[in-house]
Each structure stands twice: as C-alpha cells, then as structure tokens.
Amino acid sequence: MGSVPLEFEGFCHESYVPLIRTLTLYCGDPEVARDLAQEALARTYASWRRVRQMAYPRLWLNRVAINLANSRFRRLKAERRALEVERTRSGRFHVDPDPATAVAVRRALATLSPRQRAAVILRFFDDLSVEQTAELMNCGPGTVKKLTKRALDGLRDQLGSGFRVEVSDGT
Amino acid sequence: MAPNLRELLEAGAGDPHDLPDIEAIWNRTRRIVWRRRVAATLVVAAVVVAAALSFRALPTLVDREPRPADDLNPRSADTLRQGQLEPGAYVADAFEHPFSFRTSTDSWSASVLEPTWVGLIRRANYLHVQVWDGVFDPKSRTARPADLEPLPTDLIGWLEDHPRLDATDPVPVQIGGVSGFRIDARVTEPLPTSPPECGGLPCVVLGRVAGEGELVDVEVGQIACFVVLDVPGGRILINYRAPVERFERFSTSAERLLATFEFEAS
Numbered sequence: 001m002g003s004v005p006l007e008f009e010g011f012c013h014e015s016y017v018p019l020i021r022t023l024t025l026y027c028g029d030p031e032v033a034r035d036l037a038q039e040a041l042a043r044t045y046a047s048w049r050r051v052r053q054m055a056y057p058r059l060w061l062n063r064v065a066i067n068l069a070n071s072r073f074r075r076l077k078a079e080r081r082a083l084e085v086e087r088t089r090s091g092r093f094h095v096d097p098d099p100a101t102a103v104a105v106r107r108a109l110a111t112l113s114p115r116q117r118a119a120v121i122l123r124f125f126d127d128l129s130v131e132q133t134a135e136l137m138n139c140g141p142g143t144v145k146k147l148t149k150r151a152l153d154g155l156r157d158q159l160g161s162g163f164r165v166e167v168s169d170g171t
Numbered sequence: 172m173a174p175n176l177r178e179l180l181e182a183g184a185g186d187p188h189d190l191p192d193i194e195a196i197w198n199r200t201r202r203i204v205w206r207r208r209v210a211a212t213l214v215v216a217a218v219v220v221a222a223a224l225s226f227r228a229l230p231t232l233v234d235r236e237p238r239p240a241d242d243l244n245p246r247s248a249d250t251l252r253q254g255q256l257e258p259g260a261y262v263a264d265a266f267e268h269p270f271s272f273r274t275s276t277d278s279w280s281a282s283v284l285e286p287t288w289v290g291l292i293r294r295a296n297y298l299h300v301q302v303w304d305g306v307f308d309p310k311s312r313t314a315r316p317a318d319l320e321p322l323p324t325d326l327i328g329w330l331e332d333h334p335r336l337d338a339t340d341p342v343p344v345q346i347g348g349v350s351g352f353r354i355d356a357r358v359t360e361p362l363p364t365s366p367p368e369c370g371g372l373p374c375v376v377l378g379r380v381a382g383e384g385e386l387v388d389v390e391v392g393q394i395a396c397f398v399v400l401d402v403p404g405g406r407i408l409i410n411y412r413a414p415v416e417r418f419e420r421f422s423t424s425a426e427r428l429l430a431t432f433e434f435e436a437s
Contacts, residue, residue, distance in 0.1 A: 009193055016191040021184035030185055041191065042199030046207070093189035098182045105183030125180040155176070162173040 008048055012041055015058055018126075019065055020094075025121045026069050028106040030094035031082030039074065040065035062126065063136045066118055108158035116151035119144055124165070248273075251289070255280045263289045267302055268402050270347055273431040278424075287381040291428070296421045298411040298428065304381035309333050314366045314376035314386060322378075326399045326406065327352040335360040335375045336389070344398060346409065347432035351400035357415070358391045378408075394418040396425070402434060 016037060023033030044051055044061050051057045068074045096102040109117050115137065122133045123144070134141045152165060248260035248271045256279045262271040267286050283290030287302040303322055306329060311318040323329040327341045331354055338356040345351070361373035366386070368376065374390040387410065389395040395412035409429070413421040 012191040012193060012196065017187050020187045024187075025180060025184050030187060034187070034189075038192065038196055039199060041196045042203055045196060045200045046203045094185050094187050096182070096185045101179065101182040102185055105179050109183065121180065124176050125184065152176075159179065163176050163179055164173050165176045 005048075007052065008045055011044075011052075011057065015061055016041070018058075019061060022062065022121060022126055023065055023069060024094075025106065025109055025125060026066065026117060027075070028110050029079070029082065032075065032078045034093070035078035035081045036065055036068050036074070039068055039078070043068075056132075059128075059132060059136055062122070066136070070114055104159065108155050111158055112151050112154045116147050116154060119147035120151035120155065123148055251281050251284060253281050253284055263300070266300065268405060268407055269435045270300070271433045271435070272347075272428060274428065279428065285380075285383055288383055288385065293421065293424055296411065296413040296417065296425075298425050299387075299409065301387070301408050301410070302381045302405060303378040303387070303408055306378040307376050307386075309335065312363050314362065314368070314388075319379060322406070326408070327354055327397070330354050330356060330377070330397055333375075333377070335362070346398060346400060346429050347434040349400045349402055349407075349434050351398055353396060353398045355394055355396050356389065357394050358389050361391050396422060398429075400434075407434075 019037045019040065020030065020033050023036050024030045027033050027036065040061055043064050044057070051060050054060055068078075109121070112120070118137055119133060122128045122136060123130070128136065130141045130144050134144045137144065137147075156163075248262040251261040251263040251265070255277060256274050257277050258275050260271060260273045261281075263269060263284070265284055265286060266289050279291055279293050281290070282292045282297070283299075289300040291298045291300075303326075305319040305322055306326075307314050308318045308320055309329075309332075330336065331338045331341060333356070335358060336356040337359045338354050341352040341354050343350065344353045358373070358375050361375055365371055365373055366376055366388075368374075368386045369388050369390060372390045374388045376386050376388045378387045379385065380387065389412060392414055393412045394415055395410060398409040400407045400409065411421065411425045412418075
C-alpha cells in the first residue's frame with residue numbers, strides 16, 4: 001500500500017462531512033464523531049479493493065462507522081482522543097447554527113436505544129430506504145419499521161409531538 | 172407550522188466545516204493493515220501448531236473404539252414417541268417388527284405408534300409402516316367388512332393387477348437390510364360411493380391394518396408408493412402418498428428417510 005489513490009481521496013472528501021454529521025447525531029459529540037469517522041474511513045481504505053466494487057460504498061462506510069460507535073472500547077478511545085484534540089486545537093471545526101435545538105435534539109436522541117437511534121437517523125437523516133436500513137443494521141425490514149416507530153414515539157416524548165415526519169417510502 | 176423531523180435532525184447534526192485529514196487516515200490504515208497481518212500470522216501459526224499436535228495424536232484417534240453414537244445402532248437411538256422429531260436416531264420398538272431410523276432435520280413428526288402401524292408425517296404428507304391383515308375385493312363396489320379378503324401371498328402382484336389402479340411395474344428394493352418390491356399407483360376408477368374413511372373424496376380402499384381396523388385407501392389425484400417387505404414372521408407394508416404435484420418432492424424426502432431404516436431382525 002503506497003500513497004492514497006485519488007479515487008479514495010475523492011470518496012473521503014465526498015463522505016467525510018455527511019459521516020461526521022450522522023455520527024454526531026448518533027454519538028451526541030462532534031469530536032467523538034470526527035475521530036470515529038476517521039477510523040471508519042481508515043478501515044474502509046484497508047478494504048478498499050473490495051469496497052470500491054460495491055454498489056453503495058457509502059452504505060458500507062456507514063455500517064463500519066455505526067459498528068465502531070457501538071463498540072465501547074472504540075468509543076472510549078475516540079473520546080480520549082477527542083479530549084486531546086480539543087485541548088490542543090486552536091479553532092473549532094464544528095458549528096451549530098441553532099445551538100439550543102442542536103442540544104435538545106442530541107439529548108432526545110441519546111434517550112433512545114442504540115438501534116432505535118440508528119434506525120431513525122438512517123431513515124430520516126441519511127434518507128436510506130427501509131430495505132437499505134435493514135441491510136445496514138443486519139435485520140429485517142419489519143424490525144426497522146418497529147424500531148423507527150418506537151424511536152419516533154420516544155422523540156415525541158422528548159421534543160413534544162410538534163414535528164412532522166416526511167419520508168419518501170412508507171414506514 | 173410544526174418543524175419537519177428532518178430539519179430538527181439537520182440542526183442536531185450541526186455544520187462541520189473541516190476537510191478529511193488524509194494523512195491521519197493513511198496512518199490509521201497502516202496500523203489496521205499491520206494489525207491484520209499480525210492476526211493472520213498468529214492464526215497460521217495456531218493452525219500449524221494444532222495440525223502438528225493432531226498429527227502426533229493421530230495413532231490414538233485411529234485406534235480408539237467406535238463410540239455408540241458413531242453408528243446407527245438402535246441401542247443408541249431414542250425410543251420413538253409421538254410428536255415432532257428432533258434430528259437424531261430413533262427406534263420404533265413398539266412396532267411388531269422393530270426398526271430404527273435417523274432424521275437429519277426436524278421436519279418429520281410421529282403421528283401413530285401402534286404395534287402394527289407407525290405413521291410418520293412431513294408437511295401434511297404421510298409415510299406409514301404397517302402390517303395388514305386383509306385386502307378388499309378389487310371387484311367389489313363397496314368397502315364393507317364383507318368385502319374383506321385374506322392377505323394375498325403376492326401382495327405386490329395384487330396391487331399391480333388391481334382394476335381400479337394404474338400401477339407401475341414392481342421394482343426390487345432393499346430397505347433396512349430387508350429385500351422387497353416397490354410399486355407406485357394412482358386411482359383410475361374410484362369406488363362409486365366414497366366410504367367415510369376417504370372423507371367424501373373419490374377413492375379406492377385397498378386394505379386393513381391388522382388389529383387397528385384402520386382402512387388404507389388412495390384418493391383420486393394422489394400418487395401412492397407401496398413397498399412390501401417380507402421379514403421373518405410377517406410382512407411389512409410401507410406406503411406413502413401425496414398429491415400428484417407434490418409427490419416427487421415428498422418421495423425424495425421419504426426415500427432419504429427410508430435409506431436410514433434398519434430392521435432389528437434383519
């Protein structure tokens with residue numbers, strides 16, 4: 001393995017920010033999300049020959065990232081690194097345009113179980129279909145629908161019922 | 172107007188504005204690749220060590236006595252009971268001519284366990300192992316006790332010549348160490364009046380199970396397979412049937428099961 005090929009570099013540029021945003025919602029911390037995103041991209045690069053032939057490499061990257069976020073060991077490591085980065089870095093890379101809503105949404109998501117959280121983020125933020133979400137979460141479409149429904153109930157409890165849910169395909 | 176969930180999630184995700192650190196990703200990748208190589212080397216080393224140890228232990232393994240579970244010895248099999256059968260070996264010792272068999276899936280169930288009749292069922296299709304004590308007069312238009320005749324010596328020939336059946340030529344078979352003949356048949360001319368045993372469906376009644384009084388019939392639209400085995404002290408009739416469109420599939424499963432049969436007296 002020599003230098004990073006342009007193809008992978010392009011993939012990194014294209015998927016880095018969306019991945020951080022997904023992981024920020026999933027983990028609740030942008031710095032931890034940043035570290036996990038880098039690790040997920042590194043793992044993707046380690047298997048790039050296989051991943052580049054997949055129909056949706058982004059789906060694979062998301063799966064790796066969610067699995068990393070679910071790993072307690074990896075998460076603690078990422079939190080440690082994130083603390084170091086925050087101590088040493090002068091400027092901030094993450095901006096919340098609406099801090100109050102951002103904090104409320106992340107708090108509400110944190111009350112959900114990891115699988116409910118993954119289901120609602122993948123469906124309504126990453127715009128994956130029920131089938132794609134099921135494939136990524138390694139479960140059936142019915143389970144995704146159930147998890148999504150419970151997640152929405154949980155979010156309504158936390159955020160109040162005043163939000164609309166719009167999806168391209170039925171849940 | 173209430174906000175969209177998507178807008179809320181967008182707010183929660185924030186707005187990161189950095190670029191991926193390709194150098195850092197590359198460094199992490201190197202560590203991952205290195206870890207994978209170490210793991211692969213360790214696995215290869217473990218396999219080599221395990222192979223070496225097994226090779227040293229080989230004479231012991233070869234010389235060891237076969238355990239009861241290694242073969243289909245009826246003594247190591249469970250006694251057949253009614254209900255779903257887990258994969259394993261079973262012995263039908265309540266049957267007049269005890270036999271054992273083995274299932275590799277849980278798709279078979281035992282429905283009847285009598286001295287003259289063992290009924291096994293797989294997805295609503297039956298396989299019967301029976302002892303008959305009589306057959307019904309093929310020329311009769313009914314299936315009343317008065318139409319019952321003694322069991323013919325050549326039961327396969329009797330089935331082959333039955334006027335209401337279209338039967339294949341008998342084929343010699345060996346099941347569970349016992350030789351016999353197999354014939355497949357379907358109804359060409361059902362009885363004018365369907366007896367209650369056929370549940371109102373047009374059928375032909377062929378024989379009666381010894382001691383049970385149960386009548387054995389074949390319905391129109393079914394293919395029935397009959398295997399007659401002569402065992403010391405009696406005659407066993409194995410029969411299974413299924414609707415024409417399902418017969419081939421069921422026959423494959425039934426033959427697979429019959430291939431594991433072992434009659435104790437054989």
